[in-house]
Amino acid sequence: MEKRYEEHAYVLDFLLHGRPGVRPAGRAGYRAGALVQLIGEKFFTLLEALVRQGVTLKPHDLVYVGKETRKEITYIIGRISYDELTAAAKMELPAVLSKIVLNQEKVFLSFFNTARAVTPRMHALELLPGIGKKYMWQVINERERKSFESFEDLQRRTEIPNPVKLITKRILEELAGESKYRLFTRVR
Numbered sequence: 001m002e003k004r005y006e007e008h009a010y011v012l013d014f015l016l017h018g019r020p021g022v023r024p025a026g027r028a029g030y031r032a033g034a035l036v037q038l039i040g041e042k043f044f045t046l047l048e049a050l051v052r053q054g055v056t057l058k059p060h061d062l063v064y065v066g067k068e069t070r071k072e073i074t075y076i077i078g079r080i081s082y083d084e085l086t087a088a089a090k091m092e093l094p095a096v097l098s099k100i101v102l103n104q105e106k107v108f109l110s111f112f113n114t115a116r117a118v119t120p121r122m123h124a125l126e127l128l129p130g131i132g133k134k135y136m137w138q139v140i141n142e143r144e145r146k147s148f149e150s151f152e153d154l155q156r157r158t159e160i161p162n163p164v165k166l167i168t169k170r171i172l173e174e175l176a177g178e179s180k181y182r183l184f185t186r187v188r
Contacts (some may be wrong), residue, residue, distance in 0.1 A: 006040030008097045009047055012089035013037045014057045021084075036073070037080070037089040038103055041100055044171055044185045046082065048151065049077040060093040061098065082176045086173040093175075097168045105151060111183070112154055114149045115174055118181055127181055129169045135160050 015035040030095045034051035047065065051057060055072045063072045085093070115124040119173055138158040148154040151163045160166070167184070174185040 002007065004043065006042055006045050006047070007064065008041045008062055008120075009038035009045075010041065010100065011057045011059050011063060011064045012092045012096060013034055013063040013086045014051070015036045022147065024078055035077075036063075037085055039093065039096055039100075040065070041103075044053070044097075044175060046102075046175065047152070048077045048080045048084070049073045059088075060096060060138060081144065094172060096170055098164055098173050099141065101164050101167050101171075108163070109148050109150070109154065111167075112163070113143050115139075124181075127170065127179070127183055128166045129173070130161065130166055 003008065013036070015037075018033060018035045027034045029157070030034070036049050036051050036057055038047045038049060040046070040047065041062070050073070052070075052074045057063065057072060061072075064070050065073055065076060073118065080091075112125070118124050118127070122127075123136050123140075125131050125139055126133070128185055131139075139160070142148070143158045154160060154163050159188060170179075171184050174182050
């Protein structure tokens with residue numbers, strides 16, 4: 001299987017002097033300096049990276065983290081787990097996730113328009129917090145009539161409360177390792 005990497009990521013926390021007294025285990029070449037914690041825009045990969053000298057970043061900034069020459073980032077230290085995020089990064093995460101979901105509305109609408117059963121007793125839609133059998137059947141019945149065209153359309157036709165918030169909560173659960181099934185994130 002071809003490895004896929006994040007091209008862009010959103011800043012969750014900017015640590016001007018790195019993390020005090022914390023040295024990532026087994027990470028060779030770790031240097032002191034400004035450090036940033038990020039979340040990938042496409043696969044929701046949590047990353048830690050060194051920031052180019054003289055560059056200051058703030059939460060919600062979108063930076064290039066791909067394989068080509070990077071403007072703000074000098075070195076991707078590697079993937080990190082949810083537990084390795086700073087308190088500030090964890091606080092920013094829901095707002096940044098909501099921003100990503102809104103920016104990629106078509107991708108997430110596609111989930112509502114095409115989601116299938118995961119097991120004989122459970123549908124992928126039911127894995128979203130707050131969606132039980134009632135909402136699941138409303139979504140399935142409505143999408144059979146006509147595909148959803150926007151979150152607003154989805155909300156109006158199914159009465160599902162705030163789809164962006166539901167998807168954001170689900171992604172947070174997956175990142176925190178609280179879920180057996182992954183709908184939107186990939187395994188660390």
